[in-house]
Amino acid sequence: MSLEPTLARRAAAAAEATGEKGCGVWSARRAHAVEHVGPPYHPSGASQPAQARTAADQFFAAAPGTRVSVVLPALNEAANLPHVLTRLPGFVHEVVLVDRGSIDDTVTVARALRPDIRVLLQDGRGKGNALSCGFAVATGDIIVRLDADGSHDPAEIPRFVEALLAGHDFAKGSRFAPGGRSADITAVRWLGNRTLSSLVNLLFGTEYSDLRYGYSAFWRRCLPHLSARGAAFEVETLINVRVARAGLQVVEIASIEHRRLSGKSDLRVVRDGLRVLGAIVIERLRRAGTEPASSRLHENPGDQQGRR
């Protein structure tokens, strides 16, 4: 990606021109500084105020060749996709929907809303597998990972992209960074997340404020460090830990998690929390430089066999 330094310089110049600041910026290995981002980004469209044009808008106007892919794992999201797909920024060049075995009209609705959408059927089980399938076929220079259930607002994508264009490798959303919040978290889940985040920060020298949030974006070259193919509920944790172990430059983006329809019981949360804890311990014990077999990306993922 010899293009990236140029991209970063242009984005930095654009950000400087618009007076924007970074947000929660640090290396995953060692904290540098924590700055806070400005007001939330307004989505492109009729409701967008004229003053809401950001560095990302200016950058993409100047460098239209930069491609942004969005990967959406989806399971029975027919009622949510109309709200998610219609809010994607105009500069997104590709959307990859990974169907996790929906029994409703998820795929039909996706194609009706966005005829150019790429639809895959995941070739294994679990969210980690679905993400790996989607990441492997995405063709963008930048890949954004978004939930299709309406809990992640696509209108925030430009802020993630801006952070990458400013020179960071991996931009992760955080509900607990200043400006972020969640409408869908219970006290038990908050406590579990807080505890696990602290543990990861202690073991891996990070400063994550929100370990268990999946909204993120990264440069394509980071893919080898992001695989968590065998993972299910712990997929976000594994990705965040592996990003830290790889020494990538991480930035946290304040994000608002919206309410979703289906919730998990606290009992399930405790069980899943223990599973995440186990994954953290195993990851800590794993020798640096070794890659678990279950996490390798497929060379020829479900795009061919599973494509609908």
Added chain:
Amino acid sequence: MGVSQTGRVQQAPLSRGVVLRRDVLGGSGTYRVLAARGAVVEVEVVEAPGLAPGSSLRLTAAAAAAMLTANVDLVDAQRQGVRPASTRGVRAVPRIG
């Protein structure tokens, strides 16, 4: 909202003609139930971003049961372009006792 204390979405009897509303990301989608068959409910789109009104689609019964029931008169008025006297006509009604 059709979500029990344990967080599980419960099934509600979804009879033909019931109008459901789903609020997502500041927008809303409205659907009218056409038929319920086991785990899947067929609905007609009354209003949803990017979807043609009158088209039909299948939702899971769990997703449909977790939606709000909407005021049918208000939905019809909106569909016909009539501005309702009150914007409070759509109400959150727990579908499960």
